[in-house]
Amino acid sequence: MEAAQFKSDQYVRFCPGCGDHAICAALQKAMAQIGVPTYETVVISGIGCSSRMPHYLNTYGFNTIHGRGGAVATGVKTAHPELTVWQMSGDGDCLAIGGNHFIHEIRRNVDLNICLFNNRIYGLTKGQYSPTSPKGFCSKSSPFGTVERPFIPAELVMGARGTFFARTLDVDMPTTVDCMVKAKEHKGASVIECLVNCVIFNNGTHNWIADRETRAEHSILLKHGEKMIFGANKDKGIALDYSQGVLPRLIVVAADDPRVLVHDAKMEDPTLHRMLALMGQEKFTDVQNAEIVPELPVALGVIRDVEAETYDQAVNQQIADVQAKSKCKTFDQLLGTLEQWEI
Amino acid sequence: MQKQTVVVRFCGDSGDGMQLTGNMFSSLSAILGNEISTLPDFPAEIRAPQGTLGGVSGFQVCLGNGVYTPGDKADVIVAMNAAALKVCTLGSKFNVPGAQFNEADSMYKKDAVVIVDTDSFTDKDLEKALYKTENPFTELGIPESVQIVPVALTEMTKESLKDSGMDNKAILKSRNMFALGVVCWLFGRPIDKAIHFLEGKFAKKPALIAPNVKVLTDGYNYGNNTALNINVINVEKADDLAHGTYTSIAGNKATAWGLIAAAHKCGKKLFLGSYPITPATDIMHELAGRKDMGVIVVQAEDEIAGVCTAIGAAFAGDLACTSTSGPGLSLKSEAIGLAVMAELPLVVIDVQRGGPSTGLPTKTEQTDLLQAVYGRNGECPAVVLAASTSANCFQFAYEACKIALENMTPVILMTDTYLANGTGLWRLPKLAELPEIKPQGVPEELKGHYNAALRDENSIRYWAYPGMEGYEHRNIGLERDSQKGSISTNPENHELMVKARQAKVDQVANKIPDLKVQCNAASDTLLVGWGSTEGHLHAAANELNCALAHFNYINPLPKNTAEVLRKYKKVVVCELNNGQFASLLRSKVTGVDFKQYNEIMGQPFAVERIVEHVKAL
Secondary structure: OOHHHHEOOOOOOOOOOOOHHHHHHHHHHHHHHHOOOHHHEEEEEOOOOHHHHHHHEOOEEEEOOOOOHHHHHHHHHHHOOOOEEEEEEEHHHHHHHOHHHHHHHHHHOOOOEEEEEEOOOEOOOOOEOOOOOOEOOOEOOEOOOOOOOOOOHHHHHHHOOOOEEEEEEOOOHHHHHHHHHHHHHOOOOEEEEEEOOEOOOEOOOOHHHHOHHHHHHHEEEEOOOOEOEEOOOOOEEEEEEOOOOOOOEEEEEEOOOOOOOEOOOOOOOOHHHHHHHOOOHHHHOEHHHOOOOOOOOEEEEEEEEOOOOOHHHHHHHHHHHHHHHOOOOOHHHHHHOOOOEEO | OEEOEEEEEEEEEHHHOHHHHHHHHHHHHHHOOOEEEEEEEOOOOOOOOOOOHHHEEEEEEEEEOOOOOOOOOEEEEEEOOHHHHHHHHHHHHOOOOOOOOOOOOOOEEEEEEEEEEHHHOOHHHHHHOOOOOOOHHHHOOOOOOOEEEEEOHHHHHHHHOOOOOOOHHHHHHOHHHHHHHHHHHHOOOOHHHHHHHHHHHOOOOHHHHHHHHHHHHHHHHHHHHHOOOOOOOEEOOOOOOOOOEEEEEEHHHHHHHHHHHHHHHHOOOEEEEEOOOOOOHHHHHHHHOOHHHOOEEEEOOOHHHHHHHHHHHHHOOOEEEEEEOHHHHHHHHHHHHHHHHHOOOEEEEEEEOEOOOOOEOOOOOOOOHHHHHHOOOOOOOOEEEEOOOOOHHHHHHHHHHHHHHHHOOEEEEEEEHHHHHOEEEEEOOOHHHOOOOOOOOOOHHHOOOOOOOOEOOOOOEOOOOOOOOOOOOEEEOOOEOOOOOOEOOOHHHHHHHHHHHHHHHHHHHHHOOOOOEEEOOOOOEEEEEEHHHHHHHHHHHHHHOOEEEEEOEEEOOOOOHHHHHOOOOEEEEEEOOOOHHHHHHHHHOOOOOEEEEEOOOOOOOOHHHHHHHHHHO
8 A cells, every 4th residue: 555545635734843744654654554444544642733643644533632542542442453543642641641541551452553752742732841851841831840750651661561662763764664563563552652853842852862963873773683783883782781789781882792682572571671661761851861971872663562462352252252152142032031020 | 907008128237138138028029019119228338347337238128009119118127136226216317316216217107017136136236336225125215106026036047057057157147038038928928939039049059049948938937837916918919010021120230231222223332431430330240241242341440431432432333331420420521522522422321329529429319410411611512311210221221322323422311329229120121122223324425525524414423433445534522624524713613513513412302202291280280300209209299189290301301391391380390409400491491480399318309208398388
């Protein structure tokens, strides 16, 4: 299929220069690559800039209410596992007002593809800090800086026993498309954290890794089964160091160091996935860290991708199993099971 | 002694099995041809300390011929312990130091038969129930007209089961069956029927059948042989019931089955998104157990997710429902607004309880009416229905589904604790006899041109859903263009759309039955009610020899509402709230001087209080 088949007739109203344009284009490309017909594809969203996405896709779409996209998507997928269901959400929609639905769709492992657009700001309400804004962040609602500790989405996903987590950048189309395709292939709740730039209210928030010049040095693209190598000259690798304290830690070593890890996204135990997902995140947790240069690069690509039973399949399987065994097939037969008498 | 109707109240400790005993006796009576109406009255605590006043659990049933309510006051009381005797005797004054029997507060009549377990009146029992003296009957001031029947229930149950090999605790748990045996004798219920019923009840625990049958039989024989110093009571059989097959059913179960019937009738998948909340949870329990009927139940993470998962299923083309009580309805408000805006079929069941806030979770009230009609942001009309008996919860749940699917609108069905937990006789329908349900569809010629704003001549939006090729569209909670379906902030368009949504709900009035006047229609006094109070108001209207107009359709109102109400000189709106339906009627019907009778005590009406009040008007 062609990406154009997934474009709706609506004029795209994201601000000029907004990272959401790129994610929208990537999504159309990924949907074409996936090849599920437009009428079997459903895109659910809540409220926020990113939640406008369904309007720009020529699929079945539902732009619902703030924070509840996850619950609506859970209903669609549980009732109709045969549909391919996407959820579009932002850091406010998904992690603040919709936080409860987010952790529970992950815990249940509903087979949804969740794009979490993280620009660390409320854009549509014109510039308030969000649950992913670094501590001390100044905004219209925090003129003296926030005093709150932010979420790191990956930690939340893994804390909720998530089975799939990927991270991508608005400016990295190939990785974004790849993450989306892999999210669709994964059976269960797949979360893609899309780091997007809000050109109006939080411009440059991801420059550390988004800038073309520094991206190769400050980020690493993880690929299942491949060595964890990064750097402009592909000269660095990630390894585990057991020499300090009780717990191992990740360190940067030379690319030819025999300790360089091979990425295993399929590992059941999330410990290493969590460590990888947290690399370089200190930069985004406190404005005081804005100037520091993290030792470790920010991980992009599919970090975790493990198999587990999906909620939607399990619910429908249980019904099928009971129906196969039950003698009661019709409503009239059901009535017959009641204690009853003639008058 | 022959009686038209009799009210029996079983009361004891939460752990004494009073609900089971009461339900068994009620069903047994129904099988023997009585009409029944039941009122379970259990404490909010799951297990209060044994023998205390807070732990008294009651079950009241009215049986006989012409039964409309569970009865104001009992003719027969079974009190399993000292605390139960105190609570029944003093009613709401049970906690008042020095309170004594008076007719207004007591749960039984002054000529009632009170059966007590004499083994449960030890010093320790009296102390736990906060008696001050050693003689509870004198202390409570029980008049001589009340016939106390002392039975050594505990000792005789022990004697009955001494060779059963059961431990003492298990034996004591069977006391309720001895009591049931005595009551069965008192009302001339044939013991073999009771035994048959018991066997059915314990079919899944066969080891319990023999000992329970033994205790039940011994209780029956005790009454029969020793000829307890009371007269056997013969209750009239119901004489004007339509011929048919009957069962006794609780409101929550009837509601759940109404949803299943509707889904099977129209071939839609039934989806329930819900969150546990008293007193609505039994609807979810019932549907979760009906996987054989293909029901999908999501026990959601909260009330909001309950309704939102249902909205997802509705968007995907299913019969989608959510069940809740008042606090949950508040939480669902925004999402119900979404369903109004997105014009999706959705059934919301509100089993009302005492409010506001957490209020009285286990008690009944009609205080969510205006919340259901108006409690959302924006101009946000939804259809509101109210069931009026435990059994017709089935009919109105079915009707709610029909209206939602055919008119593309959320429908809020109001029931309450009283209907939900109470049971009544239900004539079993056949699916084929139930009204057709024709869910809104979409004309073939819109393939390739469809959008979410297109509607038919009745202002009902066409329904296309995922999986249908050529009808891909975007639905929204934002205002949409009336032609293109896309987001619109155009002022004229918004007003047009507000009116279109209102027109759609208003035209439902053309599809519902006219309001009927019951009882003495020729009187110049009209009682008006809605929802669960129908039985009480019917009994009161009969006693007052006046007319009754009872509403099941709240929004829209039946088309002849104003015409009916204007015929009467004195119109008294009776409801278990502060006058919500009266306010609604005042805003919709001019030229009528609406008087009110309201009770907000967490209890169903007492017929005698309505009669007294209306007489005094």
